[in-house]
Amino acid sequence: MIVYYSLNSLCPCDSGKKIKNCPNRCLRPDGSLRPKQSRTRTSRPGTDYEHARCYAAPLNDCSEKISGEHTLSDSVLRELSPTGIVEVSGLGARRPDEFVSVPIGSFKSNVLCDRHNSALSPLDVVGHRFFKSFKLLNAEFWRPSAQWVRILYGLEPFPSGWGLYLFAALGKDIALDQNSLGVCPVVDGNGDLSGARFQMFGLEFELLMIVPNRTQERYAENCRYRPAEVLFDDGRAVHGILFGWDTKGEAGSLTIAYGATENTKEPVSENAPP
Secondary structure (H helix, E strand, C coil): CCCCCCCCCECCCCCCCEHHHCCCCCECCCCCECCCCCCCCCCCCCCCCCCCCCCCHHHCCCCCCEEEEECECHHHHHHHCCCCEEEEECCCCCCCCCEEEEEHHHCEEEEEEHHHHHHCHHHHHHHHHHHHHHCCCCECCCCCCHHHHHHHCCCCCCCCCCEEEEECCECCCCCCCCCCEEEEEEECCCCCEEEEEEEECCEEEEEECCCCCCCCHHHHCCEEECCCEEEEECCCCEEEEECCCCCCCCCCEEEEEECCCCCCEEEEEEECCC
């Protein structure tokens, strides 16, 4: 499938400029349209200070004030519930089917200093934009390893095989549910946290901080690593989500075709990488 775009169209990165004039240079020299990666490094000079309550303290670049960081992105939660109240199940000792009304403002933990919290703001912006078009969760982890922290703040690249995986069985229908968001941790064979799994609109993703075992059934056939783009085709128009990976993944372009009715979905197909 070929997706056409006009250089005079507004750039999908929300810069407010036309594609040909986008200050983020999303239009690459080869003619492809790819968003610029978010920068999460703190400003220079550094502070040479470690705040004991900040999970990025190993970077030795904290500010003195601790901040309230949302466990889940505030903007994403408000997309789910403009009223500011969300229904949550499985809290504490409650049953999985027992829901509790929780104010969005309650989803905060004092786990980051102001300096490191501000540095992650670009991820919130991108996560919100991605969520609005595909309702994606911007997940943040509690007390990640030192390597995770360095990756998060742009001081170290993702190792090959780490990152985002999309689970889509080619030729099988997808049952969409536009009113739910699922999140759960992923653990390795030793029970250690190795990433997060999240579901949106019937599509399932994993953000993995390990290389998965591709001999396992789950990761053998239906697992797509770092798709270049995910396209949605309703027979009248094609809309897409483009990913700005530093290195290309394995999946290329994935297309989800669906009919005129909301609940009639057709198989996911896979195209050759652009």
